[in-house]
Amino acid sequence: MKKVLFVATVVKKHINVFHLPYLKWFKENGYETHVCARNDFDDPDELSIPFCDKYYDLPFERSPLKTKNINIYKQLKKIIKSNSYDLIHCHTPMGGVLTRLAAKSSRKNGTKVLYTAHGFHFFKGAPLRNWLLYYPIEKWLSKHTDCLITINREDYQTVKSKLKTVNINMVNGVGIDCSKFIPQTSETKVKIRREYGYSEQDFILIYAGELSYRKHQDLLIKAVSHLSNKIPNIKLLLIGEGDLLAQYKQQVTDLGLKEKVKFLGFRKDVSNLMLIADVSVSSSRQEGLPVNVMEAMATGLPLVVTDCRGNRDLVIDGENGFVVGIDDVDNFALSVEKLFFSDNTRYLFGRASLNMVETYSLSKVIEEMKGIYSKYI
Template sequence: MKKVLFVATVVKTHINVFHIPFLKLFKDKGYETYVCARNDFVNKNECIIPYCDYYHDIPFSRQPFHLDNIKAYYRLKKVIEDNHFDIIHCHTPVGGAITRLIKKNMPDLNAKLIYTAHGFHFFKGAKLTNWIIYYPIEKWLAQYTDILITINQEDYERAKSFKCGELRLVNGIGIKFPEYGLSNAEIEEKREQLSLEKKDIVLVSVGELIQRKNHALVIKALGQLKKPHIKYLICGNGRLEKKLTELIEKNGLRKQVYLLGFRNDINAICQVSDIFLFPSLQEGLPVALMEAMANKMPVIATDIRGNHDLIQNNEGGILISPNSTEDMKNAILYLTANSHLWPKMGEKNFQAVQNYALDKIVKEMQEIYFGNNT
């Protein structure tokens, strides 16, 4: 029986979020499926990976020079040595680097090795340290990569100078479109659950409460606006929850900005909101933004890699500087005052995101995995 191995830093917030449809694809093709990643579930017993036959808990650390990555190297190498994989698909900077380092040290390894870069850590506007650490590593390891997949135009252009076997540009990992829209009664009920009034204009963001997601930019902008009828919902959890709560209090926004935590009802929340905000400092090709587009939402997003691959400025929304509170404030003022633009922008985004539909991406990956033998 043929075998495939998926490698990533973590299970819950990577493998289970992005790769289940592709594990299913291999199961449907009769492959034995293996996953190597760190168990990042709080309750370790909850670690269940659909369509995975064999799971190995590998102690990857996101910090590239952490000692745990030495252990991870040897444990992953043992799994690869003990199995004759036909395909190895690795993801995330650390998971991808360690897997390809193993290939370098196993010259007889016959598996087709695929690496998906979900957004290089070196990019226009990145810190110098990111370029010093990650750029030479990625360029060097490309020679041990049979197929390098990039998911945005900037990374694709950058990787053209890398000496990989084959370079591909794929439209992300695919998104599912909402199966149905909420009725007016359901919208009313949902808004009530979220303590929203009819007169409120509702802004929403989806993303972890971490520095990279830059939620503080919006909070500061709203603090300057002083428009109590504008409400802001943030879906996600993370280590900055306490700091963001303090920032909300400091700006007098306790009745305007709500930290909703991790949510399983993102589509419903998008459908009861008016404008989607995506203030990130760094992205590869953001799924949260694509899901908002699939819900026909107008968008205010930062003008960075990934975001500007998806949003056409002044057509699907407004692109702003990631470091300008003034830009964010003005964009919110403009869009909240011009609600007649929302349907047109939402429709523009809905049409633009069709090329990122999951079924299209699965079909494209099928060709990458199996060639014409699909």
């Protein structure tokens, strides 16, 4: 039986979120499916990976400087050699680096290696150290990659111009399930708000993302502080976990915003929470192609986002949202204020989001990926 291996840093927050449709497709086409990733379930015994025949728990470290990754590389090399995979698809920075290193010999025996870059660490505006460290590594690894897949225009152009030794494809992200994230109606919005304890008068902003420096939630908290007098019923719902939770909670306390900023943690009901929101926001410093923004678009929400890679692919300033500078608190707050005072602008931006999101639907992305896979299997 033919075999395929998927590799990423973690299971719960990556493999199970983004790759189950592709594991399913390979199973349906007669492949034995394997996964290498770290078990990041709160209770390790709850681990479950649908459509996976064999799982290897490899404790990847996200930092390239961690010596534990040397052992991961050795284990990966052994796993790849013993299984003679037909195709390996690796994801996440460390998953991509270690897998392509470990698969060098196997490629000589016919194994095809694909890597999806969910957002390079080198990008326009990135620190110089990122270009000095990550770009040379990716340039060298591209020689050991059969196909490099990007998910936004900036990364695609970078690869096309600078990494000329690799086959390049661009797909529209990981795909958004438009049967799960459905257009908001006023009736549904009111009904679900009651269930969650919010009133019709609340003006709700929503952001789903890891609580981190990269996601930059402190910008949103500052913006809410700026707006608290002009929009007394403003609420900011922050979905997600992360290393900066305590710092952001302290910021909220210091600004007296405990009743306005809610930390919701990891949630399985994001689609319902989107339905109660008025505006979707994103404060990221960098993105690949943000799923949270696509989910908001599929719900028909207007957007206010920072001007970073990935956000720019999805939000056209003045068409389906506002795009503001990464550290521009004043303009972020002003953009939210404009939407608060204009029902018509919110409506027009929301309609535009719905019209644009079909391009990023899961069904279309699956077809794009099938076309890529078919070239290598």
